[in-house]
Amino acid sequence: MATGVKPRVKVPKSAAAGDTVTIKTLISHKMESGQRKDDDGNVIPRSIINRFTCDFNGENVIEVLLEPAISTNPYLEFEAMAPEAGEFKFTWYDDDGSVYETAKNIAIS
Amino acid sequence: GNWAKVAAQQLLTQDKLLEFDTFGNVSLIHITDIHAQLVPHYFREPSVNIGVGRNTGAVPHVTGAEFRKLYGIDDGSPSAYALTYDDFASLAQGYGRVGGLDRVSTVIKSIRADRPDALLLDGGDTWHGSYTCYQTQGQDMVNVMNALKPDAMTFHWEFTLGSDRVTEIVGGLPFAALGQNIFDAEWDEPTELFPPYKFFERGGVKIAVIGQAFPYMPIANPGWMFPEYAFGIRDERMQEMVDEVRAAGAELVVCLSHNGFDVDKKMAGKVNGIDVILSGHTHDALPEPVLIGETILVASGSTGKFVSRVDLDVRSGRMMGFRHKLIPVFSDVIEPDAELTTLIEEQRAPHATSLSEVIGRTADDQLLYRRGNFNGTWDDLICDALISERDADIALSPGVRWGPSILPGQDITREDIWNVTSMTYGQAYRNEMTGEFLHVVLEDVADNLFNPDPYYQQGGDMVRVGGLGYRINITKPQGERITEMTLLKTGEAIDPSRTYQVAGWASVNEGTEGPQIWDVVEAHIAMQGTISLDPNNSVKVVGP
Amino acid sequence: IGVGALLISGLPFRASASTEDAIAAFTGGAEVGSGDVKLIAPEIAENGNTVPIEVSSDTAKEIMVLATGNPTPSVATFKFGKLAASRAASTRIRLAGTQDVLAIAKLEDGSFVQASRTVKVTIGGCGG
Ligand SMILES: [Mn+2]
Ligand SMILES: [Mn+2]
Numbered sequence: 001m002a003t004g005v006k007p008r009v010k011v012p013k014s015a016a017a018g019d020t021v022t023i024k025t026l027i028s029h030k031m032e033s034g035q036r037k038d039d040d041g042n043v044i045p046r047s048i049i050n051r052f053t054c055d056f057n058g059e060n061v062i063e064v065l066l067e068p069a070i071s072t073n074p075y076l077e078f079e080a081m082a083p084e085a086g087e088f089k090f091t092w093y094d095d096d097g098s099v100y101e102t103a104k105n106i107a108i109s
Numbered sequence: 110g111n112w113a114k115v116a117a118q119q120l121l122t123q124d125k126l127l128e129f130d131t132f133g134n135v136s137l138i139h140i141t142d143i144h145a146q147l148v149p150h151y152f153r154e155p156s157v158n159i160g161v162g163r164n165t166g167a168v169p170h171v172t173g174a175e176f177r178k179l180y181g182i183d184d185g186s187p188s189a190y191a192l193t194y195d196d197f198a199s200l201a202q203g204y205g206r207v208g209g210l211d212r213v214s215t216v217i218k219s220i221r222a223d224r225p226d227a228l229l230l231d232g233g234d235t236w237h238g239s240y241t242c243y244q245t246q247g248q249d250m251v252n253v254m255n256a257l258k259p260d261a262m263t264f265h266w267e268f269t270l271g272s273d274r275v276t277e278i279v280g281g282l283p284f285a286a287l288g289q290n291i292f293d294a295e296w297d298e299p300t301e302l303f304p305p306y307k308f309f310e311r312g313g314v315k316i317a318v319i320g321q322a323f324p325y326m327p328i329a330n331p332g333w334m335f336p337e338y339a340f341g342i343r344d345e346r347m348q349e350m351v352d353e354v355r356a357a358g359a360e361l362v363v364c365l366s367h368n369g370f371d372v373d374k375k376m377a378g379k380v381n382g383i384d385v386i387l388s389g390h391t392h393d394a395l396p397e398p399v400l401i402g403e404t405i406l407v408a409s410g411s412t413g414k415f416v417s418r419v420d421l422d423v424r425s426g427r428m429m430g431f432r433h434k435l436i437p438v439f440s441d442v443i444e445p446d447a448e449l450t451t452l453i454e455e456q457r458a459p460h461a462t463s464l465s466e467v468i469g470r471t472a473d474d475q476l477l478y479r480r481g482n483f484n485g486t487w488d489d490l491i492c493d494a495l496i497s498e499r500d501a502d503i504a505l506s507p508g509v510r511w512g513p514s515i516l517p518g519q520d521i522t523r524e525d526i527w528n529v530t531s532m533t534y535g536q537a538y539r540n541e542m543t544g545e546f547l548h549v550v551l552e553d554v555a556d557n558l559f560n561p562d563p564y565y566q567q568g569g570d571m572v573r574v575g576g577l578g579y580r581i582n583i584t585k586p587q588g589e590r591i592t593e594m595t596l597l598k599t600g601e602a603i604d605p606s607r608t609y610q611v612a613g614w615a616s617v618n619e620g621t622e623g624p625q626i627w628d629v630v631e632a633h634i635a636m637q638g639t640i641s642l643d644p645n646n647s648v649k650v651v652g653p
Numbered sequence: 654i655g656v657g658a659l660l661i662s663g664l665p666f667r668a669s670a671s672t673e674d675a676i677a678a679f680t681g682g683a684e685v686g687s688g689d690v691k692l693i694a695p696e697i698a699e700n701g702n703t704v705p706i707e708v709s710s711d712t713a714k715e716i717m718v719l720a721t722g723n724p725t726p727s728v729a730t731f732k733f734g735k736l737a738a739s740r741a742a743s744t745r746i747r748l749a750g751t752q753d754v755l756a757i758a759k760l761e762d763g764s765f766v767q768a769s770r771t772v773k774v775t776i777g778g779c780g781g
Contacts, residue, residue: 010296020738024296033747035724060734062742067727069720071703071745077297078731079738297705297743327699328775339705341695553776564696565773587751 005029007102009090014107015082023054023061024077027092027100033068049074051093057086082106121187121204121442127219132432133422134312135361136224138217141232141389142411142511144266145242145250147453149206149440150513150528152414153197154394155480157650159583162561164371165653169393169408180396191414191437192394198476198517204439208413210253211445211453212438216416217257218446224420226311229259230318232389232409233367236278237266238511240527241460246274249456251282256452261285261307265323265330265367265390269533272335276302287320287365289350294339305350314361314423317354319383321347321366321376323390325567331534333619342368342564344376351382360426363387369568370408377401384428385419391568392480392510396435405431412513414438464524469634472641477515479529482558483571483581483648487512487529490642491626492575494633495612499539499623502596503547503577505613508554508570521634523627530614530627537614537623545605548591551579556587571648577603578647597647672719672726672755679717679730679757680765688766690716690758701748701774709741710766713758716740721769722752750774 010024027049034046048068054061061080080088085108092100160170171179173193182188190200191207220227235254236247247270254262261284268275279286279302289305292298299305306319324342326335351362364383366373369391377386378401386406394410398419409417415435422430457464471477479485488506495504512529515521542550550572557567571581580593594603603609614626634640676685693707708716708731718728731742740758748754751774757767 026295055734056736059736061736062734063732064742064744065730065732067729068725069723069728069747071747075297075743075745077707077743079741081736081738083736325697325699328697332700339699341699550776556773557775562696567697567775 005094005098005100007090007092007100009088009102009104011088011104011106014109017108018081018083020079021082021106022077023080023088024075025052025054025090026073026075028073029094031068031070031072031074035068047095049092049094052076053091054078054080055089056080056082057084061088082108084108121439123215123443126436126439126442127216129220129223129418129420129434130432131223132420133430135314135316135421135423136220136227137363137385137387137419137421138220138227138229139232139387139407139409139417139419140213140229140413141367141387141409142234142392143210143250143413144234144238144411144511145236145531146208146239146412146513146528147210147241147249147253147456149209149212150412151201151516152207152412153476153478153480153514154192154194155482156194157481157483159482159559159650159652160371161559161583161653162563164374164563168395168399169370169391187437187439188396191439192396197478197514201516205441207440208438209440209445210257210413211447211449212440212443213413213416214257214446214449215443216436216438220418224312228309228311228316228318229257230363230365230387231259231262232365232387233262233264233322234266234389234411234511235262237269238528238531240464240524240531241456243527243531243533244460245456246270247278251278252456253449253452255283256449259284260309261287261318261320261365263287263320263322263365263367264291265326268326268335268338269330271533272337275335279303285318285320287318288322289319289346290324290340290343291322292339294337297339300338306354308354308357308359312423315358316361316363317357317359318363318365319347319350319354321364321368323367324372329567329569331617331619334533342372342376344379347376348380351380355382361385361421361423361428369566370406371563371566372568373406374399374401375563377404377406385421387417394435398431398433403428407433409435411511464522466523467520468523468526468631469521469638469640471515471517471519471521472639473518475517475641477521477640479512479514480510481570483650484573484645486642487514488573489575489645490634490640491530491630492573493642494630495537495614496575498629498633499537499612501539501576501610501612502598503609503611504575505550505611506573506575507615508558508572510570521640523631526627526630526634530630532615534616534621535614535626536616536621537612537626537629538616538621539610539612539623541608542611543605544594544603544607544609547577547603547609547611548594548605551591551594552587555581555590559583559590560587574647580649580651582651584651584653593649672721675717675719675727676757679759683765685757685765685767687768688764689713689760690756690766690768692754692756692768692770694754694770694772697773697775698748701750703745704748704772705743705745706754707741707743708756708758709739710758710760711740712761713740714761715759716742717757718746719755719757720746720748720752721755723747723749748772748774
């Protein structure tokens with residue numbers, strides 16, 4: 001199981017209703033590709049974040065399917081609309097079944 | 110001899126070198142790629158500088174007699190000595206050393222006497238390249254440059270001091286540290302430490318200076334030394350910055366660039382609205398600006414050998430005209446600024462004994478120089494040192510463009526050795542490499558130099574090789590340029606599957622082990638005593 | 654010049670059969686034209702282990718990214734939801750060597766379009 005996994009997100013604290021907001025996410029994860037070998041020549045098993053979702057007040061913003069070619073500490077940037085005040089919910093799904101979540105509130109100015 | 114020296118210098122006076130018919134309402138002063146050369150030295154320009162693609166035969170890819178013909182320079186004249194390579198050793202006897210930041214100060218002060226609010230812009234590669242710079246982690250250069258009172262600078266080798274040291278110095282700089290393409294690597298955002306541009310009000314003109322740092326820093330230099338930063342050309346953002354400063358009222362847009370000349374030419378063709386690009390990194394010195402559309406490109410050489418002055422007439426928000434001079438800093442002709450001489454001596458005094466120690470000397474017919482696409486005699490000497498001191502079959506030495514020259518029959522001091530080797534990753538490694546891998550290395554570096562698209566060029570010269578010969582066809586694509594690789598000591602073809610002992614230095618990989626290159630070279634020179642090198646004919650070039 | 658334990662090749666990789674398979678799986682065998690999809694990637698990767706890329710389109714429902722020269726070409730698929738303010742996203746990817754990166758978009762009208770960029774992964778070293 002992956003250890004030390006820590007999600008971080010950047011979301012503006014407020015926006016005008018219906019405005020575009022830029023969201024950036026990072027999650028510390030080694031993204032073991034399954035193609036590397038250890039010093040004894042044994043293949044190190046694949047262990048990656050394979051899926052990411054961002055939802056706002058229950059409605060989907062983006063879903064990303066990730067493959068082993070995504071770099072260590074996966075970074076994702078995209079644009080969302082916030083039609084009203086509420087909560088962005090971010091979810092990362094690990095190969096090992098772990099699910100990592102974080103959320104950010106946004107106010108409407 | 111002495112007679113030649115007197116005769117040559119009678120042609121030159123400080124007044125004549127600095128003579129300039131002040132023009133328009135704005136003056137820019139450009140210095141770049143000083144590589145920590147505080148004191149006068151010799152610097153020979155390249156004999157081989159091949160352009161590819163659309164830059165075939167175009168400046169700065171013109172050298173020697175062709176260069177003199179292009180600019181109407183007489184053989185044996187001061188300009189011939191300053192700008193071309195032929196007869197370098199004998200002309201150097203007559204015209205003497207160049208550069209020295211106390212002389213550069215005199216030039217700057219004379220321009221400021223004409224135009225007190227002239228902008229002084231430093232193109233970077235400033236805090237790197239000497240014994241004292243290494244020992245003080247750049248502090249000697251910071252102290253001396255601060256005394257010249259620049260208005261802004263941009264960056265390249267500075268980052269090889271490591272990001273902590275760069276942050277420390279930049280935090281205390283009394284002028285702007287610019288780089289529109291210096292980004293925070295983690296979040297891909299502009300940094301606060303390196304703003305994209307700065308506004309100046311000079312001669313009643315609102316001037317925006319936009320900085321462009323070296324785009325390929327983490328590739329050409331060890332990225333692990335500054336992992337917090339990302340770079341790249343980012344010409345789309347450059348356009349945004351130009352539009353932003355124009356919208357904010359800029360009447361003159363100056364780009365202080367460390368892209369290298371061909372990259373600047375391409376960028377000038379893609380980005381609209383830059384009036385002047387002050388170009389650095391590739392160390393070219395051009396007596397006239399190059400015009401791309403409505404943008405002028407100015408190239409000011411390296412090591413403090415030249416100062417460019419650009420006077421501009423800016424009216425109703427437009428550059429209406431310019432007058433330019435590439436001022437060669439002949440150090441026996443230009444009076445040193447005493448204040449700076451004292452300051453420079455203060456930086457050097459704690460290291461005086463070590464700097465001045467004589468390690469060997471050059472033979473009476475042996476010039477040591479570096480510039481050229483494929484080899485220079487300094488690099489031949491460094492490769493010889495690597496092969497003999499590290500007991501290797503083959504040596505590799507990076508194709509850097511900095512490092513002064515040593516005349517025939519001149520002492521070689523420890524300072525001279527550091528001037529061509531000093532860096533924060535100077536470990537001389539010794540590795541086993543297969544013939545196939547060596548081929549990949551040569552192909553990779555060749556493409557960084559000869560890719561027809563300037564955006565794929567990094568602005569270094571070809572990796573120098575010792576103990577190895579090859580043929581290069583510049584016009585071929587990557588993977589097909591390098592053929593006929595030969596192990597010189599046996600005359601046999603390099604076997605792709607065989608393993609060779611390779612010594613080299615300046616690896617960008619973290620954890621590289623070995624003695625420092627300056628110690629390797631010093632030991633070799635000390636053992637040789639007098640340096641006399643065999644002519645290097647090991648690279649056969651098929652050109653465009 | 655940087656030399657040491659290097660895994661990359663200096664030569665461009667050729668697209669593999671698995672690239673064709675990945676495209677077919679995404680398009681169901683439909684024709685792929687050019688049009689409303691854009692891919693931004695650097696000319697030269699600063700680090701082949703983390704190459705920034707950006708995909709965008711005005712009308713894409715989904716965009717798939719492939720690294721045609723990697724041993725396994727699949728990289729990521731972006732599916733834009735109802736609250737996506739644009740059909741654009743950025744990420745960082747691993748490239749095993751100099752190669753073409755490919756973005757294929759499934760547009761709202763059901764058609765498929767593609768864009769590609771060559772990214773050079775170099776051993777590096779040397780400089781002015
Ligand atoms: Mn440089
Ligand atoms: Mn330089």
